Amino acid sequence: MRAVAAILAAVLTAAAHADAPRFKIERGEACVLPTAEMRRDHMKVLLRQRDLTMHQGIREPRFSLKNCVDCHASRATGSVLGKDGFCSSCHTYAAVSIDCFECHSPQRRAQAAAKP
Amino acid sequence: MNPDRRQLLRWGAAAAAGAALAPGFRLIELAQARSPQEAASRLQRWGLLIDITKCGECDACVTACGEENGWTGHGRAETDPQWIRTVHLRDRRTGYAQTLPLMCQHCEHPPCVDVCPTGASFKRADGIVLVDKHTCIGCRYCVMACPYGARSFVHEAVSGQKPDVPRGKGTVESCTLCVHRVDRGETPACVEACNRDGGGAMAFGDLNDASSTIHRRLVNEPSSQIRADLALNTGVRYQGL
Amino acid sequence: MASLHYREIDGRSGAYAALLAALGALVLAGLAAAWTMEHQGHHITGMTNRIVWGLPHVFAVFLIVAASGALNVASIASVFGRELYKPLARLSGLLAVTLLAGGLAVLVLDLGRPERLIVAMTHYNFKSIFAWNIFLYTGFFALVAVYLWTMFERRMNRHSARLGLAAFVWRLVLTTGTGSIFGFLVAREAYDSALLAPLFIVMSFSFGLAIFVLVLMAACRWTGRPLGDAVLERLRKLLGVFAAAVLYFVAVYHLTSLYMTRQHEVERFFLWDGGIYTALFWLGQVLIGGIVPLALLFGTASRRALAAAALAVILGGIAQVYVLIIGGQAYPQLMFPGKDVSSSFFDGVVASYAPSLPEAALAVGGVALALVLTALALKVLPFLPRSLADGELAA
Numbered sequence: 098m099r100a101v102a103a104i105l106a107a108v109l110t111a112a113a114h115a116d117a118p119r120f121k122i123e124r125g126e127a128c129v130l131p132t133a134e135m136r137r138d139h140m141k142v143l144l145r146q147r148d149l150t151m152h153q154g155i156r157e158p159r160f161s162l163k164n165c166v167d168c169h170a171s172r173a174t175g176s177v178l179g180k181d182g183f184c185s186s187c188h189t190y191a192a193v194s195i196d197c198f199e200c201h202s203p204q205r206r207a208q209a210a211a212k213p
Numbered sequence: 214m215n216p217d218r219r220q221l222l223r224w225g226a227a228a229a230a231g232a233a234l235a236p237g238f239r240l241i242e243l244a245q246a247r248s249p250q251e252a253a254s255r256l257q258r259w260g261l262l263i264d265i266t267k268c269g270e271c272d273a274c275v276t277a278c279g280e281e282n283g284w285t286g287h288g289r290a291e292t293d294p295q296w297i298r299t300v301h302l303r304d305r306r307t308g309y310a311q312t313l314p315l316m317c318q319h320c321e322h323p324p325c326v327d328v329c330p331t332g333a334s335f336k337r338a339d340g341i342v343l344v345d346k347h348t349c350i351g352c353r354y355c356v357m358a359c360p361y362g363a364r365s366f367v368h369e370a371v372s373g374q375k376p377d378v379p380r381g382k383g384t385v386e387s388c389t390l391c392v393h394r395v396d397r398g399e400t401p402a403c404v405e406a407c408n409r410d411g412g413g414a415m416a417f418g419d420l421n422d423a424s425s426t427i428h429r430r431l432v433n434e435p436s437s438q439i440r441a442d443l444a445l446n447t448g449v450r451y452q453g454l
Numbered sequence: 455m456a457s458l459h460y461r462e463i464d465g466r467s468g469a470y471a472a473l474l475a476a477l478g479a480l481v482l483a484g485l486a487a488a489w490t491m492e493h494q495g496h497h498i499t500g501m502t503n504r505i506v507w508g509l510p511h512v513f514a515v516f517l518i519v520a521a522s523g524a525l526n527v528a529s530i531a532s533v534f535g536r537e538l539y540k541p542l543a544r545l546s547g548l549l550a551v552t553l554l555a556g557g558l559a560v561l562v563l564d565l566g567r568p569e570r571l572i573v574a575m576t577h578y579n580f581k582s583i584f585a586w587n588i589f590l591y592t593g594f595f596a597l598v599a600v601y602l603w604t605m606f607e608r609r610m611n612r613h614s615a616r617l618g619l620a621a622f623v624w625r626l627v628l629t630t631g632t633g634s635i636f637g638f639l640v641a642r643e644a645y646d647s648a649l650l651a652p653l654f655i656v657m658s659f660s661f662g663l664a665i666f667v668l669v670l671m672a673a674c675r676w677t678g679r680p681l682g683d684a685v686l687e688r689l690r691k692l693l694g695v696f697a698a699a700v701l702y703f704v705a706v707y708h709l710t711s712l713y714m715t716r717q718h719e720v721e722r723f724f725l726w727d728g729g730i731y732t733a734l735f736w737l738g739q740v741l742i743g744g745i746v747p748l749a750l751l752f753g754t755a756s757r758r759a760l761a762a763a764a765l766a767v768i769l770g771g772i773a774q775v776y777v778l779i780i781g782g783q784a785y786p787q788l789m790f791p792g793k794d795v796s797s798s799f800f801d802g803v804v805a806s807y808a809p810s811l812p813e814a815a816l817a818v819g820g821v822a823l824a825l826v827l828t829a830l831a832l833k834v835l836p837f838l839p840r841s842l843a844d845g846e847l848a849a
Contacts, residue, residue, distance in 0.1 A: 351566015383566030
């Protein structure tokens with residue numbers, strides 16, 4: 098976890114580095130949690146919310162994966178995966194595989210795409 | 214009884230009552246769909262009532278389910294998923310023919326939940342039987358165990374999933390009673406399609422809610438379960454079988 | 455037993471290298487098949503939504519059942535105190551471990567999400583016999599490893615009887631658990647029976663001993679170690695008794711089923727008009743797996759007859775597991791008594807199944823894994839006695 102945060106910090110401050118993940122956060126003023134917290138703990142947040150939604154049916158809209166995708170999906174491709182995708186760019190760089198999107202749709206939802 | 218023991222019993226009873234009133238457990242009946250932040254409750258039990266005398270030759274329910282949940286065929290009937298299918302019956306003695314839609318029966322005592330080694334196949338508090346794809350290892354024991362053949366194994370990579378219905382290769386899936394719609398206060402897609410385009414055979418509701426249509430119909434009209442002999446107390450009931 | 459009576463095999467001959475290479479190639483083919491199945495999905499196999507457990511599971515269950523039975527010889531030595539079997543105990547323990555490893559490898563590699571094995575080992579639903587089996591199988595490995603250690607380590611020899619008893623009880627529970635995988639299912643007409651657990655126990659005795667006999671004969675012959683008639687005579691009689699016991703359980707199972715009118719259709723399927731399943735039942739399971747071995751074992755006393763009988767038991771056993779697992783799934787689920795049923799999901803019809811190449815490769819790969827581990831272990835540690843000639847044995 099700390100290593101991931103350290104890598105991310107190094108990556109994002111060394112923007113001139115050729116391999117640094119490039120992604121644009123294209124919507125919203127802020128994420129649902131502070132950036133530093135998200136960088137460090139987004140998996141914990143996701144896993145916790147996943148279990149609450151799956152087993153208890155608690156569907157807090159702010160913390161749903163769909164909401165994350167709606168906000169973070171690339172304006173061009175509408176996806177969080179792909180070359181400059183929000184999730185895949187960091188994860189590819191850090192070589193941490195994610196299998197969320199084997200099942201979950203990485204695409205922004207239609208009604209969210211309609212909003213500016 | 215000595216006073217200390219009496220006091221302990223009082224504290225114990227109070228603690229038990231307090232635990233029972235902990236968040237998520239409501240003393241009053243839930244009248245409408247719960248808000249997204251609330252947990253599913255044992256006070257509700259979702260179910261279907263299907264009058265197969267009204268079930269004709271259409272497959273509106275199957276098409277609607279496929280569209281809503283994003284499962285389509287790859288042209289390989291034996292390995293393609295089917296969350297719901299129309300079953301044609303013909304009595305061997307009399308020749309009497311019937312059709313009915315068959316999906317996960319959302320049993321109260323689901324065999325699929327009993328056999329799942331990781332607990333991925335589980336029953337939610339409000340009676341909907343689901344597969345937690347995060348924990349499913351794809352062993353297919355639940356497919357063996359389901360008396361209704363309701364489960365499908367995903368035999369190939371999936372793309373273009375509906376955002377509300379994640380599904381992927383190597384896990385097992387089945388009818389979710391459109392849990393994403395139910396949690397929003399809507400009815401399952403099959404019920405909506407049947408009432409809109411089909412014979413109006415399907416009804417959905419809270420079996421525990423005495424004021425619901427489905428509850429009243431079950432009280433006043435005959436109905437049956439498929440494989441009632443297994444005593445699974447299914448959430449899906451049929452009329453006309 | 456003094457350890458100078460046991461010795462590793464030389465393992466320097468070309469034939470040994472060729473054996474390892476051949477088995478290794480089969481293991482690699484199995485791994486390649488598993489890789490392809492995992493990446494492309496199970497649609498490349500013959501398994502379908504009606505037949506979800508196919509040839510890999512047949513072989514996996516066979517190997518797992520045989521593994522617990524292979525420990526029998528060691529149990530007879532340690533638990534029942536028969537001195538004659540003591541020199542065979544180490545090989546018996548080794549086979550138990552390697553056969554189980556082979557079977558489990560096939561099972562795990564066939565999972566839809568094999569990378570989630572760690573999930574299976576950390577999340578448990580204890581109402582599921584599968585969850586219990588995970589503990590039973592891993593515990594078996596550990597227990598037999600310790601048991602073997604008590605046999606190898608001279609200071610620990612006095613504990614081997616206790617460990618032997620523990621391993622014996624554990625394998626009975628394990629095999630009961632394996633049989634109960636099917637016995638607990640209400641959904642299929644061919645399962646849902648308390649008889650399946652004890653049937654699996656006697657199957658394990660029979661298959662495990664058959665494999666043990668063949669491996670023992672092959673190992674002694676190929677390393678030039680004498681194998682006396684006294685040992686083989688005992689094993690011959692034992693195998694005959696076990697094969698007869700399996701026939702008995704199968705007979706009781708079917709006779710009881712035949713007595714119930716509601717079971718007539720499923721019995722007719724298996725015993726009369728089930729096509730491949732009927733053929734495998736009568737020719738494979740009953741004839742080759744039961745009658746032929748009994749004739750060979752109680753008829754002639756030759757080694758060739760014993761080896762042939764053991765092979766027949768193994769082939770018949772695979773047929774038996776195939777009929778149980780695949781036939782049990784192929785027969786339609788009876789949801790609507792008295793009605794002909796049809797649907798787009800193959801309700802009401804006998805499901806068709808044809809094993810595919812990836813499945814066969816994976817299944818055979820598991821067998822090869824068990825055998826190559828055995829062959830390697832024999833070279834690394836002294837599992838095999840230097841001589842099992844008649845004069846050398848204690849009793």
